[in-house]
Amino acid sequence: MLTRHLITLSTTTLIILILAGCSKPPSEINLDYHARLNTQLTLPELTPYQDNKKLVAPTFSHVDASTIGILQLNKLQHCQLGQLIAERNSQLGKVSGPSSEFVYNVRFIQMVPNCVATLNDAELTKQLNEVKQQKADLLFTYWEKMLFLDKQLASLYLPVSYSLLDVNQTQKQHTLNTLNYLASVKSALVNQEFKQINSAELEAHLATLFKNSYLPSLLRALYEQIFILQQQNKALESVSFSDICKTGHNNKSATVLTNIFSKFYGSKIQGYHNDLLQEYMQVKPALLGLWQNQYHQPYKSDLKTHPLSLDTSLKRYSVTHVTWWQQLYKRCNIQPG
Secondary structure (H helix, E strand, O other): OOOOOOOOOOOOOOEEEOOOOOOOOHHHHHHHHHHHHOOOOOOOOOOOOOOOOOOOOOOOOOOOOOOOOHHHHHOOOOOHHHHHHHHHHHOOOOOOOHHHHHHHHHHHHHHHHHHHOOOOOHHHHHHHHHHHHHHHHHHHHHHHHHHHHOHHHHOOOOOOOOOOOEEEHHHHHHHHHHHHHHHHHHHHHHOOOHHHOOHHHHHHHHHOOOOOOHHHHHHHHHHHHHHHHHHHHHHHHOOOHHHHOOOOOOOHHHHHHHHHHHHHHHHHHHHHHHHHHHHHHHHHHHHHHHOEOOOOOEOOOOOOOOOOOHHHHHHHHHHHHHHHHHHHHHHOOOOOO
């Protein structure tokens, strides 16, 4: 069998070396593999992978719901809502970040019903309910602004300079916790279950992403491996099996090639791919919630492979690569070993 089974990673070890038994980064292993193939074939050199921004931010128009005036605010001082608005007004001279904007609007929506229940003012009650509805209508826009403009969230899909090699379990768990929390918030938004949003936890969750390289380096690793496989597959397509395996001739070159494949791709690179896929499948369910709009459509990507399709792309190119080698084994009558 040329296909390697997925490796089960330990969940108790803090640091796990994905590419077991190898101190070189995966990019160098790929280069070594390609260089060894070129001792028997004439393949073009690999172009190094350059990481690019992975998602395109939507265009945000200015959004602003109606506000509560000073006279009306005086009538709300007994409510938590009145305190929230007063605190907000005291911060107007400061720049409010996208996460703060989102939290404020969530809390406003959540606090209106309890406050309205204490009022004996029909006009103010009507105004509060109107503002609440306006904010509810705009809440997903505030969410998207946070998703794309908050520095800590944007770091999840911006370029990073290195691919995943070591899995820091603490960073990984922080990432998973935050992604799952955000996915639950997104679900509550889409279903308009605003009472279910625990906005008090938002800033603490976002803070765990600060200088957390787990997900950015995982995404880069997947893109890098796909990019390399695309080049190698294209190069191998032009290789003639009849030139490698000539009838009645010593097919030493074919044997050398299959040994190279087994030593580098079969024993190291394919295992690395499987480990990356296993890591990715743990974050993908949350990413599906995070990187799709309210209509369950993925946000646009400026890359050919969308960050939500990395698993299917890597599997497809890996199957194409292995299939080429299976054909070589068959044509040259070599038994895998």
